[in-house]
Amino acid sequence: MKNEIERLPILVVDDDALSREVLALLLENAGYAVKTADSGDAALKQLNAAPDSPPSVVLADLQMPGIAGDTLARELRRICGASTMLLAMSGSVPGAGSADGFNGFLLKPFTMEELSRAIAAHGNDTKALDTSVHDNATVLDQAIYNKLAASMRKERLKQLYDLCLADVEQRMTCMLRSASYSDSVAYRKDAHAIKGSAGMLGAIELQNRAALLEEGGIDANHVASLNELRVACSRLHRILVARNADSGAGSSEEDMRDEHSTEK
Template identity: 55%
Template sequence: MKNETLPLRILVVDDDALSRDVIALLLEHAGFVVVTADSGDEAMHYLDNTPGPAPAVVLADIQMPGTSGSSLAHALRDCCGAGTRLLAMSGSSPSEQVVRGFDALLLKPFTIEELTAAIAGTHHSATVAGKSIHEDLTILNENIYERLAASMRRERLQQLYALCLDDIKERIGRMRQTASDIDDATFRREAHAIHGGAGMVGAIELQTLASIMEENGNANHVASLDEFINAWERLRRILMARKII
């Protein structure tokens, strides 16, 4: 009976460091014990080499290098058993085949309420995930920002948004380089990473532009990347005005 009062342990698997950090912070604030992994392969290594019961929940991005999607779900189920709830998350709507084996799907950005509902088993699809985005909030989603501000100390919030800005700027630089090298696959991969991380912190304009770039690849990249850095600057100015950076 005592074990029933212990906080649930959750394994978060995401190759994007910013998304991992935000999700871990939100879950820890909600009272969960969180372990993270940056890939499906690292998650499996952790599970295979960690004694004790399996985590109660595994929350995994489904678009990662290495083992991911339904292959990861099947490997997790074999390792963890039926008692672990498997949750998929994605920055775009995946096919049914990709999420096969997971118990529920969440689209980034999702709220902590949607996440806890998925953990509890009362949220079974992605139809309501991501609906907190308001069309009139084109740069920073106030709902997401306020939830983050309420869930952590101001110093941690400042650190989080500084990490976000630094990460996105570095990725834009790599996208510019890969565009020059005509490396379309890497260009799209960096755009996908920005899409997920920006969405989790409510940077909606950057998330939208990243989604377009991921879909289109490095065609017309010069104009796209110039607009991307302009959007980054607009977000930076908003955060500076709020003394977050």
């Protein structure tokens, strides 16, 4: 039976479409009643439209354009009241004051178990995530992949990873353009988005490469660094193709067994 925390209504606020979709899917599969908003302004508009039924939890990304951070927290508290738990999330440790007004903070990527502990604590310090860099030879986190595979159909799982890879390719193009204009802010923002979405899907090598690009910003070797990111994409793609092939073979064997049993 689902516990009370898992049935709580929760509002996810994140400007990155892929991260928002993946997180919403994970939360729904964990038993939460999920609504989403693509910005702080959209979240406030949504909440103002139904002031008598605020969510039990608001999970908001700290690094969004428009209203965000402590300003968003104050507005959320004004509308939702003291009974709603406000949790901030980000792919980076927040700067001084940016998470003020929130009850807690979660470092992306986080598990549903860590979210449940944060909700149960309601304002107490959440368990810190292990933020050490993984071995770059590790392309895909098997545990995260297996959890996703167990929670959705194969076609949906493939779609999520395809969306992630397509998003990375698009953002790498934007990062090359940002580098040509010496726009470090935009460059780091795209790297941050890649890090977050890759982490949610267990794409460890992509996550680590993007984290290095976000931290280092534009440097003399940025073209080579982006090429390494592209190679990481290719490695992940090959692994996913192989897994899909194995899965298809397994299904075919099961079909053959079923057909054989029917003939008997």
